[in-house]
Amino acid sequence: MDEVFKALADPTRRELLDRLRAENGQTLGQLCQQLDMSRQAVTKHLAVLEAANLVVTLWRGRDKLHYLNPTPINEIAERWISKYEHRRLQALSDIKQGLEKKRKKRPHE
Amino acid sequence: MNKPEFVYVSYIATTPEKLWEALISPEFTRRYWAGRTIQSDWKVGSPVKLLKADGGLDWRGEILQSDPPRLLSYTFDPQGFLKSEGISEPPSRVTFEISQLGPEPTSKRSVVRLQVTHDNFEPDSAVAPAVSQGWPAILSSLKTLLESGRSLEFEWKC
Numbered sequence: 001m002d003e004v005f006k007a008l009a010d011p012t013r014r015e016l017l018d019r020l021r022a023e024n025g026q027t028l029g030q031l032c033q034q035l036d037m038s039r040q041a042v043t044k045h046l047a048v049l050e051a052a053n054l055v056v057t058l059w060r061g062r063d064k065l066h067y068l069n070p071t072p073i074n075e076i077a078e079r080w081i082s083k084y085e086h087r088r089l090q091a092l093s094d095i096k097q098g099l100e101k102k103r104k105k106r107p108h109e
Numbered sequence: 110m111n112k113p114e115f116v117y118v119s120y121i122a123t124t125p126e127k128l129w130e131a132l133i134s135p136e137f138t139r140r141y142w143a144g145r146t147i148q149s150d151w152k153v154g155s156p157v158k159l160l161k162a163d164g165g166l167d168w169r170g171e172i173l174q175s176d177p178p179r180l181l182s183y184t185f186d187p188q189g190f191l192k193s194e195g196i197s198e199p200p201s202r203v204t205f206e207i208s209q210l211g212p213e214p215t216s217k218r219s220v221v222r223l224q225v226t227h228d229n230f231e232p233d234s235a236v237a238p239a240v241s242q243g244w245p246a247i248l249s250s251l252k253t254l255l256e257s258g259r260s261l262e263f264e265w266k267c
Contacts, residue, residue: 066118
């Protein structure tokens with residue numbers, strides 16, 4: 001669990017997870033494309049994420065594909081969120097997402 | 110063939126045999142799979158289905174590979190979900206791979222790696238985003254049950 005928190009404590013690594021959430025199963029090359037960072041730096045961040053089991057890799061022919069594995073985050077949530085709180089928190093989270101989506105849209109209207 | 114849509118991995122303090130039993134036994138699935146029971150004779154080519162607590166069909170499929178306690182693969186056809194959405198889609202595929210890590214199964218500290226791969230989705234599948242919510246919850250619940258004997262209760266909207 002320490003490894004998961006350590007991995008999530010870095011904004012670049014969270015960015016990498018966001019990218020995989022948007023498109024799962026990317027290669028290192030694809031992940032590097034929009035990041036202003038060296039290939040080596042991205043490789044290091046991916047290694048930390050993989051050690052924390054937040055990223056799982058799979059070989060497809062010659063391509064090493066990276067997948068977001070949210071299972072450890074779910075395990076952390078289960079540890080502190082009891083079954084009764086779950087639905088209320090989900091409702092709050094839905095409200096927050098709904099309101100923030102609206103607010104984001106406004107400047108472009 | 111398309112690349113897999115989802116790959117989930119969980120490390121569980123159990124043995125491959127116990128984990129296999131948890132994947133195929135309705136008494137087990139009821140306790141970690143949102144009250145659902147799985148049914149099959151687990152022979153290649155046989156049907157498999159997951160039933161909701163009220164007896165309604167959640168999804169059905171066909172056993173593609175069955176090699177206890179290492180490899181289990183079946184097709185995944187959520188007909189109820191597709192009907193409710195008013196769409197049709199060919200079945201996708203779920204594969205469970207179990208591998209032993211560290212000490213032998215006889216040791217009390219046996220750790221097993223479970224990899225769940227869900228692939229063979231249609232382009233722009235409606236099923237893919239729906240199942241992405243499910244697997245992480247099922248895997249954490251399965252891990253908790255095997256490691257502590259306690260069930261995590263979670264509910265789905267459908």
